[in-house]
Amino acid sequence: xxDMTLMMKELTESDGVSGFERSVRDKMAEYLSxxxxxxxxxxxxxxxxxxxxNEQGPRVLIAGHLDEIGFLVTSITPxxxxxFEQLGGWWPHSVMSQRVRVKTRKGDYVGIxxxxxxxxxxxxxxxKVVKLKQMxxxxxxxxxxxxxxxxxxxxxxxxxxxxxxxxxxxxLWVGKALDNRAGCALAxxxxxxxxxxxxxxxLYAGATVQEEVGLRGATTVAxxxxxxIAFALDVGIANDIPGxxxxxxxxVGGGPLLLLLDSTMIPHSGLRDLVMDTxxxxxMDIQVATVMGGGTDAGKFHLHGxxxxxxxxxxxxxxxxxxxxxxxxxxxxxxxxLLVNVIKKLDxxxxxxxFG
Numbered sequence: 001x002x003d004m005t006l007m008m009k010e011l012t013e014s015d016g017v018s019g020f021e022r023s024v025r026d027k028m029a030e031y032l033s034x035x036x037x038x039x040x041x042x043x044x045x046x047x048x049x050x051x052x053x054n055e056q057g058p059r060v061l062i063a064g065h066l067d068e069i070g071f072l073v074t075s076i077t078p079x080x081x082x083x084f085e086q087l088g089g090w091w092p093h094s095v096m097s098q099r100v101r102v103k104t105r106k107g108d109y110v111g112i113x114x115x116x117x118x119x120x121x122x123x124x125x126x127x128k129v130v131k132l133k134q135m136x137x138x139x140x141x142x143x144x145x146x147x148x149x150x151x152x153x154x155x156x157x158x159x160x161x162x163x164x165x166x167x168x169x170x171x172l173w174v175g176k177a178l179d180n181r182a183g184c185a186l187a188x189x190x191x192x193x194x195x196x197x198x199x200x201x202x203l204y205a206g207a208t209v210q211e212e213v214g215l216r217g218a219t220t221v222a223x224x225x226x227x228x229i230a231f232a233l234d235v236g237i238a239n240d241i242p243g244x245x246x247x248x249x250x251x252v253g254g255g256p257l258l259l260l261l262d263s264t265m266i267p268h269s270g271l272r273d274l275v276m277d278t279x280x281x282x283x284m285d286i287q288v289a290t291v292m293g294g295g296t297d298a299g300k301f302h303l304h305g306x307x308x309x310x311x312x313x314x315x316x317x318x319x320x321x322x323x324x325x326x327x328x329x330x331x332x333x334x335x336x337x338l339l340v341n342v343i344k345k346l347d348x349x350x351x352x353x354x355f356g
Contacts, residue, residue: 001170004189005329007031008173009164011181015101017070018087018213020157021045024066024181028207031188035195040204042220048206049191053199058351060343061204061227062190063218064183064234065211065297068176069321071137071158073102076148080141082111084132084158088212089294092132094322099161102139106151110161111137162323171329172252178317178325180211182332183233186314189336190343197340200347211297215264218300222308228351229271230310231339232298234259235327236289238316248288250316253328255285256335259312262291264299268309270354275311278342284334287316309354313339 001009016024025047033039036049048063069088076082082102095113102109115135118126137158141147164175173182187205194203204225208217211234222230236259240251250257258275260267279286302310315331 004185004332005166005170005173007185007188008181011185012164012175012177015103015159016066016068017157017159018067018210020103021066021209024184028066028184028188032191032206035188035191040224042217042224044217044220045209046207046217046221048204048221048225051191051194051203051205053201053203054347055202057201057348058228058346059204059226060201060346061221061225061230061301062187062233062339063205063221063297064185064187064207065180065217066184066207066209067212068159068179068181069212070160071100073152073154073156073158075154076144076152077136078144080139080143080147081114082137082139082147082152084137086132087157089321090132091321092129092135095132095135096130098323100137100158101161102137102152102156102158104151104153104156109139109150109152111139111158114138160323167326172326173329174324174326176323176325178327179235179320182235182317182327183207183314186233186332186335186339190339193336193340194343197344199344201343203343208297215295215297215300218297222301222304227301227304227308229346229354230298230301230308232296232301232310232312234296234312234314235317235320235325236314237291237320238318240316241318250287250289252316252318252326253330254287254316256331256338257287257289257314257316259296259298260288260290262295262299262312263293264295265302265310265312267298267311268302268354271309271311274345274350275313275338275342278345279338282338282341284338286338
């Protein structure tokens, strides 16, 4: 397993839902520390590595987000089943019968997401999507007292269970939390590739917290870094699957993905053109997408101070917000190459041009 794939395995298999990202942050610290002149943290748990190229140059921020979608225990039924609330967006059909890990003060417990069996439903009821509030988590407890003795209590967090693996001779990466440990890994990889390169700016590379529940860490990180230019590193929705048609298809393995528009941000056109032109110079294929049903940390980055030119970029990914997503190693590698070359162009003159 090569270094990039190993980093993805370690990051995706770390557990960290929104608001409970400590273990992922600690893993990121292991990667960022030897590559950074300084390690910075906000009070919510975000982490950023600083690398000085030119102290007088622009402050450039590249960041993924640490959190993955998951759940929170809200109550324990008299028979010991757990009721829960979602952290981030889940489609109920992708949740039933899946394994989860309940994180308690006395240790972790495997749970199964259950619901009323279809055998006991009326025909019309079986045609409906089962709502999350109708589901529960079975941890094998005898009753509520047994569950409490196991250490479970409301407020404990719950994470999907899914082992990282690869497909098609290691060309594809498969696992939970690719949204958005892939963005975290990309920030590390860019920082790593710039160790022996000159860059005319100060680079801040790392990851935010609580993106999935409202882009919250993006606000605090922007306050911490005070960037002049920012890139939100995140996954995009691949539409190269049966039943989905798009005017601008985004394919797994089709190259880095640029987000042209979402519900939280219209990207800076000058920065967008710079990235596109750089990709063309490199002979690299890139893809574009518009997503009006969601947003990324760019939605907060671009509003910092009096305005911060921002772009969201990443990789087309299948089956995000489930236990098992798929993305291409090639897209990750090319996104790192593209970002490195863009960052090397971001001097003060280019900054003035963008603002002009």
